[in-house]
Amino acid sequence: MSTSGLLGAAQIRELAARFGIRPTKTWGQNFVIDGNTVERIVRVAGVGEGDVVVEVGPGLGSLTLALLPVAKHVTVVEVDPVLAGALPETVETVAPDVADRLTVVHADALRVEDLPGDPPTALVANLPYNVSVPVVLNFLERFPTIERILVMVQLEVAERLAAKPGSKVYGVPSVKAAWYADVSLAGNVSRSVFWPVPNVDSGLVKFVRREPPQATTSREDVFACIDAAFAQRRKTLRAALASWAGSPQAAEAALVAAGLDPRTRGEQLDVHQFAAIASAHRRSQ
Template identity: 60%
Template sequence: MTSSDASTSAGPRLLGPAEVRSLAAALGVRPTKQRGQNFVIDPNTVRRIVRTAELADDGETVLEVGPGLGSLTLALLAAGHRVTAVEIDHVLATALPDTIATYAPDQAAAFTVVEADAMTVTADQIGDPTACVANLPYNVAVPVLLHLLAVSPSLRHGLVMVQSEVADRLAAGPGSRTYGVPSAKAAWYAEVRRAGPVGRNVFWPAPNVDSGLVAFERREPPVTEASREEVFAVIEGAFSQRRKTLRSALARWMPDRAQLDEVFRITGIDPGLRGEMLGIAEFAALAGAAHSVSAT
């Protein structure tokens, strides 16, 4: 369906290449690399993203980060969902309500924009969304996703578009060459998987990297006496010297060698392994053992 076809059908009109460029020109906006802006110009792509997100048929409150000119926003509203959009760009944030009123007047009441940095946005600002569907700014995709999962426990699932290599790292499991800090930290919050590729020609401007969709489903973190921060410190220590064994890589994390050996003894984890072989449960076990050893 073309954008002109959409304008004659019921429901919101979606943005095609002409509409995106027209809106940008009217606002004096040019996508910037600094903020990782690449606007989606293909209606079929945003429809596919919404479909792949597997949102509830009766509608969800969806958190969108970096809505830009509103391409994905309109597709989410068209599918019957409420949208809370977090946009750092003042010009774009100010223009979004007018765009929604023009292209989706019947759904305008289901849309809220929050002008904020997604890296620091708070639970009070975004409310209680149940899903996150977003074309994340590629330069900060991982920290943004981890921050949202941390501050919004109501997020049950989601689908985000990121750089293809980042998608590989987020979805990687232990033993994979792409498994690392992002993979392990994301696994603390959720089960993460690749959900398909996205071509470069659906963006304006076309990025010089491939893109991919990543789906996540929230789950309970491993049971441990340690805090999330303590577990993440173990993960960072284990991957700080990727080619070294855990005994060597974790020496800075726990300088007392006797205590470190006791941690390995308690957990039964082989200190000769490398960090890339451990799952989130093992990292949590190490942190929990260190918590108890340090307390004695």
């Protein structure tokens, strides 16, 4: 076992063999085997001694072991019962001095509504590719105390989350993430730092929470408007929002009231403009 407090490739494989773990595509498991990468993630995340960090999908503990020495506390959410059960033993063996800072929650991150202990201030994770966007949005919604997020996700997903209006990859995830936070790319990660090696590169994406856009309607209304706008992204908003607003005329009225050309397309608007459209429609009802 490592004496540096971090896990290398040999230790990761040794732990997997000991606990009978085989990475599964079902849960999107790709374990980080490079200590420099997890230290980089913690550094870019800006985790400090006052932070209560939540980590989703800790796997065998690579990132967890890098977080524990610098954070006040780390709560991990792990859906795999074997991994959830194995992690405390690993931390106690590799980093006994900080083992008391760890709490393990065996749960599906998409269904988590509450966490034990102090409210989290940061989310730092190597997220399974297949659930990365809904996990981030769920934690931003459920835990308003989370001020910062730094996640490693599939590079394509990272680019989509951080995209700005007018970009070819700008879409629903981009706009919804921007409701909660300023989002930016924070670097690329080679596929070679994972076991098993995935077929895609990864990227780091950073979220810094800010106040949501001003609106006279609910977030749910704004998100419904966003969904409708991108469901038919080749259409003008007058046409794309017709079913959401009740008719093309109602959609046009909301767009005009929000100061927008009805011929505009969804990929041209930022989250503040979508909030203005939804607010205008709500006022007209």
